Amino acid sequence: MTIEIANTKVIDQYIRQDRMPHIWCPGCGIGTVLHALIRSLVKGGYDMDKVAMVSGIGCTARAAGYVKMDSFHTTHGRALPFATGLKLANPDLKVILFSGDGDLVSIGGNHFIHAARRNMDITVICVNNFNYGMTGGQMGPTTPTGARTSTSRSGNYEPSFSIPALAAASGAVYVARWTCLHLRQLENSISEALTRKGFSLVEAISPCPTVYGRLNKQPTGLDQMKYYQTASSVENGADPMKVGIELNGKITCGKFVDIERPSYLEMAGFDKETR
Amino acid sequence: MSNNGHLSGSFYFNGDIACAEGAISAGCRFFAGYPITPATEIAERMSERLPEIGGVYIQMEDELASMAAILGAAWGGKKSMTSTSGPGFSLMMENLGLGYMTETPCVVVNVQRAGPSTGLPTLVAQADMMQARWGAHGCYSAIALCPSSPQEMYDYTIKAFNLSEKYRVPVLLMADEAVGHMSEKVTITPPEKLKLVTRRKPTVSPDKFNPYQPDADLVPPMANAGEGYGFHVTGLTHDERGYPVMTPQAQEKLVRRLVDKIDKNRDDIIEVEEWDTDDAEVVVVSYGISARIVRYAVELARKEGIKAGMLKLITVWPFAESTIKRLAPRLKSFIVVEINAGQIVLEVERCAAGQTKTVLLPGMGGAVHHPDVILEAIRKAAK
Ligand SMILES: Cc1ncc(C[n+]2csc(CCOP(=O)(O)OP(=O)(O)O)c2C)c(N)n1
Ligand code: SF4
Ligand SMILES: [Mg+2]
Numbered sequence: 001m002t003i004e005i006a007n008t009k010v011i012d013q014y015i016r017q018d019r020m021p022h023i024w025c026p027g028c029g030i031g032t033v034l035h036a037l038i039r040s041l042v043k044g045g046y047d048m049d050k051v052a053m054v055s056g057i058g059c060t061a062r063a064a065g066y067v068k069m070d071s072f073h074t075t076h077g078r079a080l081p082f083a084t085g086l087k088l089a090n091p092d093l094k095v096i097l098f099s100g101d102g103d104l105v106s107i108g109g110n111h112f113i114h115a116a117r118r119n120m121d122i123t124v125i126c127v128n129n130f131n132y133g134m135t136g137g138q139m140g141p142t143t144p145t146g147a148r149t150s151t152s153r154s155g156n157y158e159p160s161f162s163i164p165a166l167a168a169a170s171g172a173v174y175v176a177r178w179t180c181l182h183l184r185q186l187e188n189s190i191s192e193a194l195t196r197k198g199f200s201l202v203e204a205i206s207p208c209p210t211v212y213g214r215l216n217k218q219p220t221g222l223d224q225m226k227y228y229q230t231a232s233s234v235e236n237g238a239d240p241m242k243v244g245i246e247l248n249g250k251i252t253c254g255k256f257v258d259i260e261r262p263s264y265l266e267m268a269g270f271d272k273e274t275r
Numbered sequence: 276m277s278n279n280g281h282l283s284g285s286f287y288f289n290g291d292i293a294c295a296e297g298a299i300s301a302g303c304r305f306f307a308g309y310p311i312t313p314a315t316e317i318a319e320r321m322s323e324r325l326p327e328i329g330g331v332y333i334q335m336e337d338e339l340a341s342m343a344a345i346l347g348a349a350w351g352g353k354k355s356m357t358s359t360s361g362p363g364f365s366l367m368m369e370n371l372g373l374g375y376m377t378e379t380p381c382v383v384v385n386v387q388r389a390g391p392s393t394g395l396p397t398l399v400a401q402a403d404m405m406q407a408r409w410g411a412h413g414c415y416s417a418i419a420l421c422p423s424s425p426q427e428m429y430d431y432t433i434k435a436f437n438l439s440e441k442y443r444v445p446v447l448l449m450a451d452e453a454v455g456h457m458s459e460k461v462t463i464t465p466p467e468k469l470k471l472v473t474r475r476k477p478t479v480s481p482d483k484f485n486p487y488q489p490d491a492d493l494v495p496p497m498a499n500a501g502e503g504y505g506f507h508v509t510g511l512t513h514d515e516r517g518y519p520v521m522t523p524q525a526q527e528k529l530v531r532r533l534v535d536k537i538d539k540n541r542d543d544i545i546e547v548e549e550w551d552t553d554d555a556e557v558v559v560v561s562y563g564i565s566a567r568i569v570r571y572a573v574e575l576a577r578k579e580g581i582k583a584g585m586l587k588l589i590t591v592w593p594f595a596e597s598t599i600k601r602l603a604p605r606l607k608s609f610i611v612v613e614i615n616a617g618q619i620v621l622e623v624e625r626c627a628a629g630q631t632k633t634v635l636l637p638g639m640g641g642a643v644h645h646p647d648v649i650l651e652a653i654r655k656a657a658k
Contacts, residue, residue: 016518057510065507068505069505072347072508073511074343075373078340085343085350085351086500088305089349089353090353090500093500110337110340269326
């Protein structure tokens with residue numbers, strides 16, 4: 001089923017208007033990614049009563065409080081195991097995890113690799129802004145080496161994680177990355193991810209001008225978008241092990257993984273029995 | 276086996292297996308866990324039993340995940356449980372707090388072993404009793420039950436589920452290694468005799484539904500995900516709509532209710548057993564495995580003509596304040612027997628409020644008390 005989305009009114013139906021205004025800063029990319037997700041859901045014709053969003057803690061995670069559907073704002077890093085319980089208790093639900101980078105691969109890193117390994121039937125949308133936005137812009141595992149943050153004032157000397165590499169190595173069946181500039185592609189990838197059985201991940205590189213951009217010579221959302229424009233290239237099928245992002249370096253976008261292997265529900269025999 | 280996987284008759288079970296069977300009788304159909312001595316047998320039993328009766332067993336990557344998963348499963352509409360021991364119990368605290376804040380029914384079993392840290396993994400203790408009350412940060416009231424036998428592991432696991440569903444709260448079954456590992460006769464309650472409680476459902480249409488609007492008993496009806504209510508659940512302080520509100524007033528209103536819904540219903544929640552307390556001059560207070568040894572020591576004392584009695588706490592939290600207050604004025608002394616350096620004794624002392632003496636018989640863990648030690652303390656206190 002295809003639904004034409006002519007104006008934002010359609011999207012508005014899926015946002016809790018009584019919770020506006022939201023907390024996100026001007027120039028922040030989180031709203032853009034949420035918008036893409038909702039468009040994908042609307043276009044996909046999903047019964048919103050059977051869609052649930054789970055998030056942890058962070059600026060990104062606040063999205064769960066803004067969507068008009070069953071939504072769970074849980075604890076920092078533990079959204080994936082919460083979502084796992086929710087999905088297994090009611091496999092009819094389409095369970096979407098909306099997560100910041102720190103939530104997902106720092107404090108939640110262990111849960112991330114294990115959910116991917118199990119090929120748990122969950123779609124993960126990760127807003128990667130290279131730092132902990134909510135707590136004021138500290139370095140984390142996705143912060144590029146050399147980047148300045150409030151806890152790495154003279155430049156981060158740790159190596160960073162590449163989320164697509166981590167997801168692919170752990171067993172995700174669908175892995176794609178876009179930036180907030182690639183609206184249509186982002187939306188299309190989310191749409192695809194939502195239809196895959198098992199563990200799917202879409203990473204969205206996103207501006208955080210307020211606390212990250214400011215310290216890294218990109219003080220506005222527009223500056224960060226300009227960086228994405230000049231530095232990004234689309235390479236569908238690129239080796240996910242080779243798409244790491246260096247400070248001010250190239251951002252490889254595209255669909256990196258799209259494979260089939262038995263999902264957790266299939267392996268556990270959910271399709272055979274009534275549970 | 277019959278009746279949808281429900282066993283029938285009597286079995287020779289250890290406490291852990293009895294706990295698993297109690298969960299199944301109570302309607303638990305989701306278990307997430309991580310192996311740890313002396314609770315592992317509960318997970319093993321659930322991994323075998325749940326799939327054959329249409330339930331879900333999942334072994335998570337750690338106890339943080341296990342606790343989070345059972346909360347998610349509860350919102351997916353299943354009665355859910357996890358089991359662990361000291362180190363894992365510590366890891367569960369943050370998400371246990373999420374359970375209190377979001378009023379999520381579930382059962383957490385702690386088969387206590389001696390700590391701190393790895394301690395004595397295979398040996399008994401009762402030293403997580405205060406952690407059970409205060410372990411998650413912030414204000415809340417908790418429910419914790421202490422079984423003294425495999426039969427009670429079965430019975431009180433069912434009770435734990437009933438209380439969790441009724442009050443929408445995680446309920447702790449605070450067992451101990453001795454009870455978990457001892458094998459005794461366990462009689463399974465026939466399904467038709469079981470009294471099971473299930474969460475109260477909303478009676479209004481989704482557009483009128485406020486997920487945190489309590490009924491008169493201070494407990495809000497609960498919708499499950501996927502039923503069309505489109506609700507929001509958050510660990511942030513929230514109003515009746517479930518929306519975050521960052522004010523002291525909202526905090527006062529919500530957290531006051533979380534505390535009151537347990538404390539004001541304490542008469543319904545609390546269960547204790549008293550023996551020979553009517554004419555007693557000395558009452559020994561105990562729970563879990565210790566209560567069985569106390570019972571023996573009190574019988575020996577009675578044979579010597581000492582007016583000894585016993586109070587067994589089945590519900591340790593909320594604490595049986597009124598019972599202690601009633602007994603205190605007519606006693607020469609309370610004696611508290613527990614396998615820790617002194618935890619529940621603080622509550623007994625607080626409620627006795629100076630009206631009688633309170634003597635502690637502590638134990639650092641690894642062994643139960645010898646009845647002679649208790650008997651000697653009774654003799655001394657009766658003088
Ligand atoms: C256990 C725990 N530790 C620390 C925090 C504080 N904290 C809140 S959000 C956050 C980081 C969020 O970063 P990310 O997931 O990248 O989300 P963003 O804010 O950047 O969208 C931290 C450290 C917390 N809430 N809980
Ligand atoms: S701090 Fe950064 S991530 Fe958070 S809302 Fe502001 S711009 Fe967005
Ligand atoms: Mg971030």
